[in-house]
Amino acid sequence: MNTVLQTKGLCKTYIVNKPQNNVLKNIDLTITEGEMVAVMGPSGSGKSTLLYCVSGMDRVTAGEVIFNGKETAKLSDKELARLRLDEMGFIFQQMYMMKNLSVLDNIILPVVKSKKNTESRKQTEERGRSLMRRLGIDDVGANDINKVSGGQLQRACICRSMINSPKMIFADEPTGALNRSSSDEVMNELLSLNRDGTTVLCMTHDPKVAAKCSRILYIVDGGIMGEKKMGHFGGGDKELCDRERELNNWLMEQGAGNTCNVAADVALLIENQGKALKKEYLFSSVWGSDSDSEPQTLHVHINRLRQKLGDDPKNAKRLLTVWGVGYKFV
DSSP states (O other): OOEEEEEEEEEEEEESSSOEEEEEEEEEEEEETTOEEEEEOOTTSSHHHHHHHHTTSSOOSEEEEEETTEEGGGSOHHHHHHHHHHHEEEEESSOOOOTTSBHHHHHHHHHHHOTTOOOOHHHHHHHHHHHHHHTTOGGGTTSBGGGSOHHHHHHHHHHHHHTTOOSEEEEESTTTTSOHHHHHHHHHHHHHHHHTTOEEEEEOSOHHHHTTSSEEEEEETTEEEEEEEOOOOOOOHHHHHHHHHHHHHHHHHTTOHHHHHHHHHHHHHHHHHTOOOOTTOEEOOSSSSOTTOOTTHHHHHHHHHHHHHTTOOSOOOOOOOSSSOOEEOO
16 A cells, blocks of 8 residues: 555654743654544644644654655645645534635635646536535535534535545544534544545544544654554444444553543443433533543533432433543433
8 A cells, every 4th residue: 555644753842931842752653545544642642733743734843744755844835735735635623614605615615726726617516516415415505604504514524625636634523523423424424435545534532433443543742652453444333332342442551541430430320320311411522522621520520410310210321432431311
């Protein structure tokens, strides 16, 4: 397989008011064509900074970043911008759509801006509609972006990321702002694109997202501390459950034990009491939809759970994922 992205000794340091903050430390990374790689790690570990550095949105302090045979440090800002526009696709937790454009116009905007484009406007719009049909949102193309759901908007972002046929898609918490149903839909679309040959690098807190990737990197304090090869996800609830369990055990070995213990505390509490919360009371995740949350936040939720469970005899449906904990009670 051809190498799409490679880093050698990548370092990123910020200096603010004299103190030096070494955010990334000697990152060696190789991603080959057709891979779907997840990068996991606690908040502040350097995941987003890594994405910015390898995509050329930020300059590295030391080391090399080679994307599709081009060393990014040797490119000017304009050349980097052209590289991102023509050969990279981006999906972020926040959608970053232009409010004055329709959904379709947002999707085709990268083509309009690209100097390599030789299509007519009609041809470009048809390609945009074709991508929208593929992702099941062709009926909202003329809508304003504030008149579609979060899941539809994120799928529109996937269309936008694919419109210039990129070598690689960079996804930074692509499901972080979505509910579980929309999150599953978005991940299924990314999996479909990956099966068609698109390389994907995904930064995520969510083990349900990472378990669908072929390889997982665990980053702590700016360094890659572990690597887990999962192979391609074939589909199906049973396989996903097995992959999640395998990933959770590996994460515990990598040092995510404190969070796992808290998650187990909540799970044990629910199992022992066999209670249910009201449908409208839920919290979706820690280190998941709220990327600024800290582990201790979950202890607050445990106390709230103890207060809310009461004496309701109904059984609770439990969704437990370690190192990204989510519960929904119905």
